[in-house]
Amino acid sequence: MSIYSPDPYREWLRGRLSEELGVREAELTIQAAVQRRGWPAVRALGPRDVVAVLQDVYEKMRERVGDGRADKWLEVTTVNLARFAETVPVPSAGSTETGPPSPPPVRWGRRAHDLPLLLARAHAEIAERSLGAIRSSADMSTLERAAEWDVQATHAEVRRWETEDQLTRMRSDHARIEVADQVATAAAQAQVLRLSVRELEEAARSGQAVTAQLAHGRLMASQTEAFLSTFTPLISMADADTPLPAVDTDLDSVRYALGVPLHPNVLRARHTLNYAQWQAGPSGDASPGVLAAQHELHLAEEEAREQLETTLEAARKHQRAYQQLALKATGLEQRAARLSAAGGDGLSLARIRLEWRQTRTAARVQAHRFTEATRFLEGLISEG
Structure with a gap:
């Protein structure tokens, strides 16, 4: 069981919007954004999802309080989100398998530039399995935060090579x-x-x-x-x-x-x-x-x-x-x-x-x- 929130960015967004809109309207705004974009209701939000919702709210605020206040709110909120993203990794489900990571062998590509991408995908799979193993072990629970950052870093590396x-x-x-x-x-x-x-x-x-x-x-x-x-x-x-x-x-x-x-x-x-x-x-x-x-x-x-x-x-x-x-x-x-x-x-x-x-x-x-x-x-x- 993770000692961290399974959906930290949603909680951050809910708290931030509650300051401006109230708790009920904040929750309704998030639900509406999720439904409108076709996101899975149970999926944890990431920074980009939060930005999308903030932009929805920004458009509403421009009508209610004017461009000046809305611009300032969006600027301050985005800076706060960037700071939050520096301390909280994007949530990862991790692997459902237990035991030490043992990814299957990958099939090598025919071109030289295929190799970094294949290597990055292998590292991402290893990181996911490691996170799953750490979460299933009480002895390694204190390592979970570092493992979550490892997952996010390896996924970013995959996207870089893709x-x-x-x-x-x-x-x-x-x-x-x-x-x-x-x-x-x-x-x-x-x-x-x-x-x-x-x-x-x-x-x-x-x-x-x-x-x-x-x-x-x-x-x-x-x-x-x-x-x-x-x-x-x-x-x-x-x-x-x-x-x-x-x-x-x-x-x-x-x-x-x-x-x-x-x-x-x-x-x-x-x-x-x-x-x-x-x-x-x-x-x-x-x-x-x-x-x-x-x-x-x-x-x-x-x-x-x-x-x-x-x-x-x-x-x-x-x-x-x-x-x-x-x-x-x-x-x-x-x-x-x-x-x-x-x-x-x-x-x-x-x-x-x-x-x-x-x-x-x-x-x-x-x-x-x-x-x-x-x-x-x-x-x-x-x-x-």
Whole structure:
């Protein structure tokens, strides 16, 4: 039997909401959130679940007390939740098996990057079985807290490597589409060059001194055609016309405030600290092992904070760049439509369409980098 609450985050949330809403409405709010999202009624809540409920309450508070007070409440509550997450691991059911952990052998993958994920899953299974064995033993009950942190840390490591695997596939898909974009841009450029050469040839026949420009135009046209003859068979031009991905994620969301305490390296360092405290016994925090573990935890938190802030800032830059480029691409598309409807000359229309392709290609690159950055963040800061 665990000496800790089986659902500590639900109890924390209930207590926090009771201060604002009263005990009854707090409980009803939690039940409504659980039912609306389809969560199992008996499942213990985690930090991300709590954030979701807090955001529900925040929307209600904005209507009742105004944006200012609601914003302040959400900010203070989220900071308190982050501090709580630093001291209380996400609840784990543990393994139902008793006895020492003995995970079955894993099947090795065919690719080198499969191995870290398989290893992480094996460690997670070992941690789950260890927690189950500790909970079933009165002699080891004082080790339960450290074992719970171990479970959370190993699960975070699994998500880290699962994210790496997903990012590998995502980057491959992105590269395929980006190449298609470049080929489509080259095709638009080839059209501009063909029309430009034709215009220069007419100018040369009329006696204008355009020999150098004409030679350069023909050279560029032949090089572009050579590029297209090589790459067009390798891609699907339909990929270049796929809609741009959405980049509307709110990067200022309060959920990112939980990034540091849920980072895999921080969770591993916190497990090490809890284990060191268990080993120290009566010596407590004064023992050298505990002091060293506290120092390592501090370093892990600083490194995690720097990594998360750097990734968030990169995502923000990609998001801003995308929004500017997407707006420009829309304007160019509208210009091309107006010129075509007005019967404009072919070379001017081809130039606008080339600029539209170039702008759209650049926008997609920014959208892809944004998507990769946010997916990387999700793999680091999600508890499940």
